[in-house]
Amino acid sequence: MNPRPIVRTASLGKTYLVGNVRVAALEDVTMEVGEGRFVAVTGVSGSGKSTLLNLLGGLDTPSAGTIEVDGALISAMDREALARYRRFGAGMVFQSFNLIMARTALENVELPLIFANVDKKERRRRAADLLERVGLSQRAHHRPAELSGGEQQRVAVARALANGPRILLADEPTGNLDSRTAAEIVGLLAGLNRDRGLTVVMVSHEEGLVREFAHDIVRLRDGRVVSAEGRP
Amino acid sequence: MRFADAVEFSLAGLRKRKLRTFLTASGVTIGIGALVSMISFGKGMQKNVTKAFNASGLFNTLMVLPAGPDPASGDPDDRPRPAAPRPGRSGPALDDAAVAEIARIPGVRLAYPDINIPALIGLEGEEEFRLIRVVPAAVAASRAVQVKWGRAYASDDEKGVIVSRTLVRRLGAGDPAAAVGKTLRVKSVSLDFGRLVAFALGGARSGQGLPLAEGAYDFPIVGVSDIQAFGGGPGLGSNDVLIPPGPARGIERLPITSVWDLFRMSGGRPGYSAVSATLGSLRDLEPVRSRVREMGFSTFALADEFAEVTRTFYVMDMILAAVGMIAIVVAALGIVNTMVMSILERFREIGVMKAVGAGDGDIRRIFFFESGAIGFLGGAAGCVLGWVTSLLINRVANLYLAGLGMPYVDYFAFPIWLFLGAAAFSLLVSLVSGIYPARRAARVDPVVALRHD
Numbered sequence: 043m044n045p046r047p048i049v050r051t052a053s054l055g056k057t058y059l060v061g062n063v064r065v066a067a068l069e070d071v072t073m074e075v076g077e078g079r080f081v082a083v084t085g086v087s088g089s090g091k092s093t094l095l096n097l098l099g100g101l102d103t104p105s106a107g108t109i110e111v112d113g114a115l116i117s118a119m120d121r122e123a124l125a126r127y128r129r130f131g132a133g134m135v136f137q138s139f140n141l142i143m144a145r146t147a148l149e150n151v152e153l154p155l156i157f158a159n160v161d162k163k164e165r166r167r168r169a170a171d172l173l174e175r176v177g178l179s180q181r182a183h184h185r186p187a188e189l190s191g192g193e194q195q196r197v198a199v200a201r202a203l204a205n206g207p208r209i210l211l212a213d214e215p216t217g218n219l220d221s222r223t224a225a226e227i228v229g230l231l232a233g234l235n236r237d238r239g240l241t242v243v244m245v246s247h248e249e250g251l252v253r254e255f256a257h258d259i260v261r262l263r264d265g266r267v268v269s270a271e272g273r274p
Numbered sequence: 275m276r277f278a279d280a281v282e283f284s285l286a287g288l289r290k291r292k293l294r295t296f297l298t299a300s301g302v303t304i305g306i307g308a309l310v311s312m313i314s315f316g317k318g319m320q321k322n323v324t325k326a327f328n329a330s331g332l333f334n335t336l337m338v339l340p341a342g343p344d345p346a347s348g349d350p351d352d353r354p355r356p357a358a359p360r361p362g363r364s365g366p367a368l369d370d371a372a373v374a375e376i377a378r379i380p381g382v383r384l385a386y387p388d389i390n391i392p393a394l395i396g397l398e399g400e401e402e403f404r405l406i407r408v409v410p411a412a413v414a415a416s417r418a419v420q421v422k423w424g425r426a427y428a429s430d431d432e433k434g435v436i437v438s439r440t441l442v443r444r445l446g447a448g449d450p451a452a453a454v455g456k457t458l459r460v461k462s463v464s465l466d467f468g469r470l471v472a473f474a475l476g477g478a479r480s481g482q483g484l485p486l487a488e489g490a491y492d493f494p495i496v497g498v499s500d501i502q503a504f505g506g507g508p509g510l511g512s513n514d515v516l517i518p519p520g521p522a523r524g525i526e527r528l529p530i531t532s533v534w535d536l537f538r539m540s541g542g543r544p545g546y547s548a549v550s551a552t553l554g555s556l557r558d559l560e561p562v563r564s565r566v567r568e569m570g571f572s573t574f575a576l577a578d579e580f581a582e583v584t585r586t587f588y589v590m591d592m593i594l595a596a597v598g599m600i601a602i603v604v605a606a607l608g609i610v611n612t613m614v615m616s617i618l619e620r621f622r623e624i625g626v627m628k629a630v631g632a633g634d635g636d637i638r639r640i641f642f643f644e645s646g647a648i649g650f651l652g653g654a655a656g657c658v659l660g661w662v663t664s665l666l667i668n669r670v671a672n673l674y675l676a677g678l679g680m681p682y683v684d685y686f687a688f689p690i691w692l693f694l695g696a697a698a699f700s701l702l703v704s705l706v707s708g709i710y711p712a713r714r715a716a717r718v719d720p721v722v723a724l725r726h727d
Contacts, residue, residue: 101720102721125632125634126631140625141626142626144290153626156276157627157633
C-alpha cells in the first residue's frame with residue numbers, strides 16, 4: 043500500500059524572465075511524495091530539478107499550479123509564512139554547502155534555532171546532538187574552512203535538521219564531493235530516512251548514485267516529468 | 275530571532291570588517307564631536323554673557339532718555355511713548371531737576387546722569403584716548419564695578435579715580451596692585467573760544483587745526499577694577515576710567531561725546547543725554563518706568579533687552595548646530611554607503627539565513643542594529659572627542675588671552691543633556707540611515723542570493 047503523501051504538487055509551473063524572453067523552467071509538474079520515502083529527482087543540468095526543489099523548499103514561488111506540504115498550501119503563502127515554513131517545515135541542503143564561513147560548525151547548526159527563538163543553552167545542546175548524529179562531535183568548534191567537503195556537507199545536513207522538519211530537500215548534495223565522500227553523504231541521508239522515517243527528496247544528475255537507496259525516481263527533462271518509477 | 279541574538283549578529287558583522295566599521299564610525303565621531311563642541315561653545319558663550327549681565331548689576335537699572343527718536347531702543351513696539359511730548363520733538367529737558375525728580379520716585383535707589391568726558395589719559399608718560407565715565411561713589415562701590423586692587427572712592431567728592439586693569443596694562447604699568455596710589459593725568463579738551471573765532475575766520479586754510487584747548491588734571495588712582503570677560507556686559511565694566519561727580523565738575527570738556535549728542539544739542543536743548551536710575555529691585559521696574567514716561571522721557575531697560583539677547587543666542591545655537599549637522603549628514607551617507615556595501619558582500623549569507631528560516635524581519639533587524647551600533651559607538655566616541663577638543667581649545671584660548679591680561683574663562687559649557695542628546699541623536703541618525711539598507715537586505719531573493727558567487 044502507498045504511504046500517505048506528504049508533498050503533493052498539481053500542474054506546477056515556473057517561468058523566468060531572461061532579458062525580455064520568458065523561459066519556462068518547469069511546466070505542468072504533478073507529483074506526490076509519500077511520507078517517509080526517499081525520492082530521487084534526476085535529469086540533466088537545466089532540466090528544472092533545482093527549480094522544483096526551490097519551490098518545494100519555499101525558497102521560490104510558482105508561476106502556476108499548487109504545492110501542498112503536510113496539508114499546508116505552500117504556493118499560497120506570503121513571505122512571512124514561507125519563512126516560517128523554511129524554518130520548521132523543510133530542511134534544505136545545497137551543492138555548495140552554504141555554510142557561514144565566519145561561524146563554527148556548531149554555530150552554523152545553531153542558525154535555524156536562532157531564528158526559531160530557541161534560547162542559547164537549549165540551542166547549544168541541540169546543535170551538539172545534531173553534530174553527533176552526523177558524526178562530527180569532535181569538529182564542532184572548527185570553522186568551515188578547516189573542514190573537508192564531506193564534513194562541511196554533514197554540518198549542512200545537521201543544520202537542515204535543526205528545527206525537526208518533516209522533509210529534507212537536498213539539491214545535488216554530492217556535486218562538490220569526490221565519489222567516495224559522495225557515497226558517504228548519500229548513505230547518511232538514506233540512514234536518516236531509514237532510521238528516523240525522514241522524508242528525503244534528493245536532486246542528482248547521477249542516477250546511479252541514488253539508485254541503491256531511492257524508493258522513487260522522478261526524471262525531469264526540459265521542465266517536465268518524463269517518467270516516474272517507484273518501488274514499495 | 276531574539277533581541278540579544280540580533281545584537282550579537284550585528285556586532286559579529288561589524289567585528290568581521292573592523293577597518294570599515296572603524297572608518298564609518300569615525301565619520302559619525304567627527305560629526306558628533308563637531309556638534310558637541312559647537313553647541314557647548316554656544317552654551318558657554320550664553321552662560322558667560324548671562325553671568326556678565328548679572329554681574330554688571332544693570333538688570334536693576336532703568337535708562338532714562340530724552341523723548342524723541344530713541345537710538346538705544348531696540349524694540350519700539352514695546353514702548354509706546356506718551357503722546358504729549360511727541361510734537362516738535364521737544365520733550366522736557368533731562369536736566370538736574372529731572373534727575374532729582376527721578377531719584378524721588380519710589381523704588382529708585384539712585385539716579386545719576388550718564389556723563390562721559392573724552393580725555394587723553396596718561397600714566398608715567400604713556401598716553402591713550404579714553405572716555406572718562408562719571409559714576410557716583412555708591413555705584414562705584416556696588417558690584418557693577420569690580421574693584422579688585424585698592425578700593426572704590428568713598429564719596430562723590432573724593433579726588434580719586436578707578437581705572438581698569440586693561441588701561442593699567444596699556445599704559446605700561448604691569449602690576450595692577452602697584453598702580454594703586456599712582457597719579458593719573460587726565461588731559462581733557464575743550465573749545466578755545468579765542469581760537470574758535472580764528473578758526474571760523476581763517477578756516478582750515480590757516481592750518482591752525484581745531485580750535486581746542488587742553489587742560490590737564492591729576493588724580494590719584496584709588497582702585498583698579500578687574501577685567502570682566504565679554505566686557506562685563508554693556509555695563510560700567512567697559513569703561514576704563516571712572517571718576518566721582520565732584521572732581522568731574524572741575525574738568526573742562528567738550529560738550530560733545532557722541533554724534534547723538536551733537537544731533538541732540540543742535541536742537542538747542544540742554545540736558546543730559548541719559549540718566550541711569552538704579553532700582554531697589556526688578557519688581558519696581560514697571561511702576562518706575564510708567565512714572566518716568568509720564569514725566570515725558572523715554573526709557574530703556576536692559577532686562578527687556580536680555581530677552582532679545584536670549585533669542586540671539588537661540589539663533590546662534592541653531593547656526594552652530596547647523597554647521598555640526600553638515601558633518602552629521604556626511605556621516606549618515608557614510609553609514610548608508612557602508613551598509614549597502616555590506617549587503618552586497620553578504621548577499622549570499624543573507625540568502626543562506628533566509629534558506630534556513632530567517633524572516634524578512636530578522637534580516638531587517640540584523641542590518642538595522644548594525645547601523646545603529648555604528649552610530650552608537652561613533653556617537654559615544656564623538657561625545658568624548660567633542661569634549662576633549664573643546665577642553666583643548668579652551669586651554670589654548672585661555673593661554674593666549676592670559677598673555678593679554680584677560681582672566682580665565684570657560685568658553686565651553688557641557689550640560690549633561692548635551693552628551694545624552696548627542697548620543698541619542700547619533701543613534702537616531704544611524705538608525706534612520708539604516709532603514710534603507712535594512713529594507714534592501716530584507717528584500718533579497720534567496721534563490722538569486724544562493725546562485726550568486
